[in-house]
Amino acid sequence: MKTCDYCAKQIDYHHQYCCDECEKEAQLYYTRQKRSERPVSIVNVIAFFGAIIGGFCAAIFDPQKGTAFCAVMLTLLGITYLIFPYAPDGIVKKHKILKSIKLIRSIAIGFLAMAAVLFVLAIFVF
Ligand SMILES: [Zn+2]
Numbered sequence: 657m658k659t660c661d662y663c664a665k666q667i668d669y670h671h672q673y674c675c676d677e678c679e680k681e682a683q684l685y686y687t688r689q690k691r692s693e694r695p696v697s698i699v700n701v702i703a704f705f706g707a708i709i710g711g712f713c714a715a716i717f718d719p720q721k722g723t724a725f726c727a728v729m730l731t732l733l734g735i736t737y738l739i740f741p742y743a744p745d746g747i748v749k750k751h752k753i754l755k756s757i758k759l760i761r762s763i764a765i766g767f768l769a770m771a772a773v774l775f776v777l778a779i780f781v782f
Pocket residue numbers: 660661662663664665673674675678
């Protein structure tokens with residue numbers, strides 16, 4: 657059984673997509689994904705080191721500022737993945753484009769929710 661590369665609907669073996677619409681969306685997806693590779697990897701590096709530095713500050717110097725800094729980094733990640741919802745190739749291959757976009761968007765919302773919790777902690781607890 658073969659499925660549409662975009663929406664995962666069942667299709668016959670001669671096609672890659674179920675309709676023109678899906679093919680168009682898929683092409684758009686791949687173009688945007690290519691264009692986003694560099695900015696997304698830069699944000700990943702910034703957020704990764706930012707979270708370490710923030711965690712370090714929270715533990716050693718100032719829990720409030722350190723936690724708030726971590727929350728800012730999580731917000732940055734969340735917003736980036738909402739704008740660029742591109743999963744690694746393996747996930748896209750397995751779940752198809754439409755579902756992998758939803759998956760990355762829900763992870764992004766998870767980051768934003770965690771950031772909100774950290775902001776609340778930084779403001780009211782520490
Ligand atoms: Zn389709």
